[in-house]
Amino acid sequence: MEGYVQIGLEEVGLSMFHKMRKNGLIPDHYSFASVFRACASLAILEQGRQAHALWIKCQISGNLVVNSALMDMYFKCSSLSEGHIVFEKFLDRHIVTWSALISGYGQHGRVVEVIESFHRMLDEGFRPNHVTFLAVLSACSHGGLVNKGWEYFTSMTRDYGIQPKGKHYAAMVDLLGRAGRLADAYEFVVNSPCKEHPVVWGALLGACLWDNVAEIRSVMNESGMRKESVAVIKSDKDTRYALDLIVTHDGEKLPCWPLANLSSFRQKLGSEAYDKLDVIGIDEAQFFEDLYDFCREAADLDGKTVIVAGLDGDYLRRSFGSVLQVIPLADSVTKLNARCELCGRQAFFTLRKTEETETELIAGAEVYMPVCRKHYVSGQVVKEAAKTVLESQRVQCGAVV
Secondary structure: OHHHHHOOOHHHHHHHHHHHHHOOOOOOHHHHHHHHHHHHHHOOHHHHHHHHHHHHHOOOOOOHHHHHHHHHHHHHOOOHHHHHHHHHOOOOOOHHHHHHHHHHHHHOOOHHHHHHHHHHHHHOOOOOOHHHHHHHHHHHHHHOOHHHHHHHHHHHHHHHOOOOOHHHHHHHHHHHHHOOOHHHHHHHHHOOOOOOOHHHHHHHHHHOEHHHHHHHHHHHHHOOOOOOOEEEEEEOOOOOOOOOEEEOOOOOEEEOEEEOOHHHHHHHHOHHHHHOOOEEEEEOHHHOOOHHHHHHHHHHHOOOEEEEOOOOEOOOOOEOOOOHHHHHHOOOOOOOEEEOOOOOOEEOEEEEOOOOOOOOOOOOOOOEEEEOHHHHHHHHHHHHHHHHHHHHHHHHHHHHO
16 A cells, blocks of 8 residues: 555555455554555545544554654645644654654745744754754745844754755755845855755746846856756647747747647657656646646656746636646745836736737737736726726717617
């Protein structure tokens, strides 16, 4: 059962659990740990609750493995209160369960709870590890707590002898970038021992506005960082420049695989070439219906780094495609910003200039413009007002005729 869960076949693992019970076999704490992990991966809260109730009914004593899996299940199913209740009932706490609690809150951007839990853990005499520090640094990034983030980052080595890894450096870059301190973020990268690590440069790129990206990428190409085997996929619906090319905002052309669905990628590339890949980039990801399944298999089973670029919402800010569904799979999520064409501030939304109403309208600057929240809202108001005036004019003209 655990084997199926580990290779991403959670539904099969759960089916095995039900068959085991029908055959009169009594599940142990390892069986329940597998069930909780399966429910967490599938984000099926109600079945997780039922498994939790059955575990209590069976009067099976918990251990570190099952306790942390149960907590993780509730947090990944977005039931933070139940996850915390489970933690509070543990009599024998461990750094693993503390890390599960802190990371669980961190996954949902609960900055206050992360920091409070971290200091409570220290007060109870537990030493933090790589996982707890990563959750704390990420929380500081989301909360804009630059000074606190620096304190925690420095404390890793100074107070606990923990050497930061690539993801810790990336979290610090993200922290500085979100605070608008791109120059400091860049200096931090080039002077860090992880300056050749792709995840650190990726964090810097994610923090940049579009007009900084070309410069950063140029520095990356000139540096001695390790080159990885990369393949880029885009939707075959996008034929704006060429079917087999992606053109960046600074005009660079990148070869890519135009596909109707992601499931055909391995077959088209070939198994041998696929196995040699380190990174898979997916552009215009909102157009792929099989995005979630592909990303989970490529990352969890095949060990690939998958970078998904796409729209999380359409021009009316409605959920677009399945981009939002892959967020629970992600190690990190970055929302790229442009500049508002009307005021020059950071732009978070896209305003459609034309009257087309279909969701899928592939175009560039001739149809879409990046805008800040203020100008998105005012722009929509103006468009609705203009539409009302035009409709009233049509009615009047019809009456005259």
